[in-house]
Amino acid sequence: MNILLTGASRGIGAATLAALEASAHKVSGHSTKGGDGLIAADFSDPAAPRALWEAAVEKLGRIDVLINNAGIFEGIDVDASDDEWHDAWGRTLTINLQASADLCRLAIQHFRTNGGGRIVNVASRAAFRGDSPAHWHYAASKAGMIGMTKSIARGYAAENILAFAVAPGFTVSEMTEEYLTGRGGEKVLADIPLGRVATTVEVAETIRWLATEAPPSATGTVIDVNGASYVR
Numbered sequence: 001m002n003i004l005l006t007g008a009s010r011g012i013g014a015a016t017l018a019a020l021e022a023s024a025h026k027v028s029g030h031s032t033k034g035g036d037g038l039i040a041a042d043f044s045d046p047a048a049p050r051a052l053w054e055a056a057v058e059k060l061g062r063i064d065v066l067i068n069n070a071g072i073f074e075g076i077d078v079d080a081s082d083d084e085w086h087d088a089w090g091r092t093l094t095i096n097l098q099a100s101a102d103l104c105r106l107a108i109q110h111f112r113t114n115g116g117g118r119i120v121n122v123a124s125r126a127a128f129r130g131d132s133p134a135h136w137h138y139a140a141s142k143a144g145m146i147g148m149t150k151s152i153a154r155g156y157a158a159e160n161i162l163a164f165a166v167a168p169g170f171t172v173s174e175m176t177e178e179y180l181t182g183r184g185g186e187k188v189l190a191d192i193p194l195g196r197v198a199t200t201v202e203v204a205e206t207i208r209w210l211a212t213e214a215p216p217s218a219t220g221t222v223i224d225v226n227g228a229s230y231v232r
Helices: 011-022 048-060 082-112 136-159 177-181 183-190 200-212
Strands: 002-005 026-031 065-068 117-122 161-168 222-225
Touching (some): 002 011, 002 048, 065 082, 065 200, 082 117, 082 136, 082 161, 117 200, 136 222, 161 200
Parallel strands (some): 002 065, 065 117
């Protein structure tokens, strides 16, 4: 399959890129700054999603799967100024939700002319249970992603356009390792019945399966990968 993967430079994205390439799929990866064969696109720019899509189509010829993994996790205090508050919400929703929605729209248009395709959106446990007081906007963006995924699944299944989502909890990555080895890690682990956080490889394998093997009847599914720290 030919696959466009956003946020492929580190963490879950890098693990997903490795898993897909190991399965002999052709992947066009993305990161904000590019490099190492990745296409550069800064999703804070409203024109970036279309530019990325067009570059990926040019590189791959056609796209069979879109994986929206790119996102930011930046806090904002409730006592911040109005301007700071609005800037934080605008930036998070633009990068986490609007860019993903733009790419989903372009994917649907492309899939319609190619007999169908798959979309996998990487959301978060926060979409269902919320997040910290500094991350309302992050939780809202991921909840929006879940709603978008279900709408796509319901709206386009008859055209063989399938949509899935993954909702990881706290995940081991280069961004979280320091926190987990410090005092904050004890609080995180106490909240996970499995006794450990998920690895990026575990999340990547879930994404790979949805992108390439999950049965069509599973369209609209959201898979939790959180060690039972939140069950629905």
